[in-house]
Amino acid sequence: MFSGGYQGKILxxxxxxxxIRKEDLDARVARDFLGGRGLVGYLFYREVKPALDxxxxxxxxxxxxxxxxxxxxxxxxxxxxxxxSPLSGSLSRSVSGGGAFGxxxxxxxxxxxxxxxxxxxxxxxxxxxxxxxxxxxxTLWGKTTVETEAAIRKELRDDSIKVLPIGPAGEKMVxxxxxxxxxxxxxxxxxxxxxxxxxxKAVAVRGTGGVRAARPEKFMKILKEAHEAIKxxxxxxxxxxxxxxxxxxAAYKAGALPIMNYSRATFEGIEGLLxxxxxxxxxxxxxSCFGCPLPCGKTALIREGPYRGTVLQGPQFETIGLxxxxxxxxxxxxVTRANYLCNQYGLDTISTGNVIAFAMECYEKGFLTRKDTxxxxxxxxxxxxxxxxxxxxxxxxxxxDLLAEGTKRAAEKIGQGAEKFAMHSKGQGFASxxxxxxxxxxxxxxxxxxxxxxxxxxxxRSELVxxxxxxxxxxxxxxxxxxxxxxxxxxxxxxxxxxRYGLDQARRLDFLDAVTGWTYSEAEATRVADRIYTLxxxxxxREGFTKKDDSLPWRSLHEPMxxxxxxxxxxxxxxxxxxxxxxxxxxxxxxxxxxxxxxxLGLLELVEEFQ
Amino acid sequence: MSSRLKVVDEKCSGCRxxxxxxxxxxxxxxFNPRWGLLRVEINRKPGMDTPLSMIDRPFVCAQCEPAPCxxxxxxxxxxxxxxxxxxxxxxxxxxxxxxxxxxxxxRVIVIHDGxxxxxxxxxxxxxxxxxxPTGALTFA
Numbered sequence: 001m002f003s004g005g006y007q008g009k010i011l012x013x014x015x016x017x018x019x020i021r022k023e024d025l026d027a028r029v030a031r032d033f034l035g036g037r038g039l040v041g042y043l044f045y046r047e048v049k050p051a052l053d054x055x056x057x058x059x060x061x062x063x064x065x066x067x068x069x070x071x072x073x074x075x076x077x078x079x080x081x082x083x084x085s086p087l088s089g090s091l092s093r094s095v096s097g098g099g100a101f102g103x104x105x106x107x108x109x110x111x112x113x114x115x116x117x118x119x120x121x122x123x124x125x126x127x128x129x130x131x132x133x134x135x136x137x138x139t140l141w142g143k144t145t146v147e148t149e150a151a152i153r154k155e156l157r158d159d160s161i162k163v164l165p166i167g168p169a170g171e172k173m174v175x176x177x178x179x180x181x182x183x184x185x186x187x188x189x190x191x192x193x194x195x196x197x198x199x200x201k202a203v204a205v206r207g208t209g210g211v212r213a214a215r216p217e218k219f220m221k222i223l224k225e226a227h228e229a230i231k232x233x234x235x236x237x238x239x240x241x242x243x244x245x246x247x248x249x250a251a252y253k254a255g256a257l258p259i260m261n262y263s264r265a266t267f268e269g270i271e272g273l274l275x276x277x278x279x280x281x282x283x284x285x286x287x288s289c290f291g292c293p294l295p296c297g298k299t300a301l302i303r304e305g306p307y308r309g310t311v312l313q314g315p316q317f318e319t320i321g322l323x324x325x326x327x328x329x330x331x332x333x334x335v336t337r338a339n340y341l342c343n344q345y346g347l348d349t350i351s352t353g354n355v356i357a358f359a360m361e362c363y364e365k366g367f368l369t370r371k372d373t374x375x376x377x378x379x380x381x382x383x384x385x386x387x388x389x390x391x392x393x394x395x396x397x398x399x400x401d402l403l404a405e406g407t408k409r410a411a412e413k414i415g416q417g418a419e420k421f422a423m424h425s426k427g428q429g430f431a432s433x434x435x436x437x438x439x440x441x442x443x444x445x446x447x448x449x450x451x452x453x454x455x456x457x458x459x460x461r462s463e464l465v466x467x468x469x470x471x472x473x474x475x476x477x478x479x480x481x482x483x484x485x486x487x488x489x490x491x492x493x494x495x496x497x498x499x500r501y502g503l504d505q506a507r508r509l510d511f512l513d514a515v516t517g518w519t520y521s522e523a524e525a526t527r528v529a530d531r532i533y534t535l536x537x538x539x540x541x542r543e544g545f546t547k548k549d550d551s552l553p554w555r556s557l558h559e560p561m562x563x564x565x566x567x568x569x570x571x572x573x574x575x576x577x578x579x580x581x582x583x584x585x586x587x588x589x590x591x592x593x594x595x596x597x598x599x600x601l602g603l604l605e606l607v608e609e610f611q
Numbered sequence: 612m613s614s615r616l617k618v619v620d621e622k623c624s625g626c627r628x629x630x631x632x633x634x635x636x637x638x639x640x641x642f643n644p645r646w647g648l649l650r651v652e653i654n655r656k657p658g659m660d661t662p663l664s665m666i667d668r669p670f671v672c673a674q675c676e677p678a679p680c681x682x683x684x685x686x687x688x689x690x691x692x693x694x695x696x697x698x699x700x701x702x703x704x705x706x707x708x709x710x711x712x713x714x715x716x717x718r719v720i721v722i723h724d725g726x727x728x729x730x731x732x733x734x735x736x737x738x739x740x741x742x743x744p745t746g747a748l749t750f751a
């Protein structure tokens with residue numbers, strides 16, 4: 001039984017048959033997997049048949065909240081989207097705080113929404129409390145994300161409706177297209193293209209019910225304390241002033257900011273991308289996500305030049321790294337415009353910057369010529385080229401069609417050894433950290449469920465601040481398990497990763513207790529996290545993944561960093577992997593979870609039934 | 612002069628915690644910002660000439676005097692506490708007709724479960740001000 005937080009219902013929609021049904025959420029499952037990513041991992045392990053093409057109608061996509069969504073718990077605007085990644089074929093979750101969609105889904109009465117099947121023609125889904133309709137989206141097809149949001153609100157005559165749209169890139173099944181609501185992306189893992197494959201243009205929600213906390217007095221008390229702790233955190237003011245861009249300087253100083261396809265660690269144009277410049281040139285206003293007391297989002301406006309009037313949320317650290325320094329761009333205004341285009345078309349800025357930089361290096365090396373690139377001169381640092389490639393990728397036009405397949409598939413088609421510097425793991429492009437300078441990030445990229453996704457538990461800060469040892473394998477296996485576990489919990493309760501400002505794990509679990517009435521010790525919470533992560537591993541193993549796939553590209557493993565603080569360093573992956581598998585209770589030689597681990601995590605019966 | 616809620620537009624970051632907490636206090640623990648007795652307008656696509664204070668902007672009950680909500684009520688359900696200046700709705704008289712919603716210049720009255728509800732300043736310690744993280748709401 002649920003006494004608070006949860007709504008106890010999962011909404012199921014089959015777009016092929018048009019069937020809509022509401023299913024009870026089993027409280028024991030919620031207790032074991034919390035919600036969000038953990039809950040969907042459990043459902044998909046049971047329901048998603050192995051080896052399905054992520055774009056097949058039978059494949060599923062889930063939009064899930066956790067027990068905290070909709071309450072005033074700090075840092076809980078988010079929701080997750082879980083699907084099989086069209087980049088890697090593994091399980092993948094993306095996360096967004098955009099548009100208060102997660103809380104609204106709760107107010108409508110659901111903890112999650114699972115969609116399967118494929119509509120014959122473009123549709124959008126309207127969840128209006130208990131009434132759920134599949135609506136025609138014929139006139140919306142081809143529209144940008146922002147246009148789609150506005151058009152649906154107009155059609156339904158209610159500006160308070162929350163809309164989760166895909167853009168043209170999702171419709172064209174660009175493998176790294178995301179879902180973008182109010183300028184905030186659930187970017188990684190190709191959720192936009194999976195929606196596109198189902199002819200699902202958007203999900204719209206209106207919720208007039210509400211969410212209750214199991215222990216309201218306790219909730220009020222700890223909320224006040226939490227607000228005070230957030231204000232008192234010495235790091236909060238910098239976060240409010242610069243958002244995530246402070247990390248640009250930190251990553252660059254560590255030699256980890258990606259420069260020109262992760263080829264080096266020094267960049268002449270770095271000043272143009274630092275937090276102070278970003279703030280001065282484009283940020284105009286601090287904006288909070290829904291219910292969040294720390295306004296680290298920034299409204300940005302381009303005030304002069306050819307892109308005058310461009311307005312969006314961002315750009316943030318990852319985008320600046322990938323579309324900025326990784327493509328050789330030094331002008332934040334150009335990066336902001338590139339970010340804007342990606343948002344409009346529904347592209348993940350990280351994967352987009354990754355694949356463009358890869359193409360630029362191929363061009364530099366002569367693996368691609370103007371004959372291949374529609375006549376474009378793909379030089380690092382050329383902003384116009386980056387903007388034009390974004391257009392081409394989103395529309396799969398000409399050369400853009402190749403890049404729309406993602407870095408791994410593009411490398412396979414280009415051949416000539418280009419895979420050596422195709423910076424991905426399992427097909428998912430690297431994020432904004434070069435692992436040669438912070439090697440634990442390499443272990444994370446290699447072992448994260450969907451491939452090289454930084455938001456599965458970055459080790460960056462701990463390696464630099466706590467271990468003070470970013471260049472060797474020592475302690476990285478244990479650390480990586482810890483950071484991944486922390487993300488399992490935050491993705492399942494669901495907290496924003498920046499809840500670290502003022503909230504430690506004890507406080508997070510205290511909110512879970514006040515909202516759900518369920519008490520978890522830190523040890524129990526760790527067991528839940530281990531359970532979630534290991535089950536994702538089992539999902540991937542059933543798909544045919546092996547230890548061999550826990551890998552990094554040749555450049556990370558064999559090409560010494562040419563300059564910067566990590567000069568001469570490479571990623572010592574093998575010793576880190578051995579430590580990591582050991583820390584997780586998986587067989588060291590194969591990376592397969594041990595039977596005793598499955599028993600300890602309470603997964604054995606599930607595995608025996610669905611293996 | 613009794614204390615009033617006031618808004619400092621340029622400080623608001625649009626977190627909507629005020630609406631969430633207001634909803635919780637006035638609806639027996641139920642969180643949903645649409646039931647809050649104040650509201651925040653979010654306009655994050657400003658044009659070149661939009662004042663920054665218009666991007667995220669709270670609207671609160673001013674306990675107006677004269678009060679359009681009270682004056683339009685066909686049931687005479689509104690009454691003013693002379694000592695505090697707070698307008699209250701006598702629930703037993705409200706029919707939920709919604710006229711006051713339309714007349715309210717700040718659009719901060721809601722109809723919930725068939726009855727109109729409005730800001731009562733939480734009896735003197737408004738929860739919206741208590742939890743506003745940016746100082747955009749004040750009570751003085």
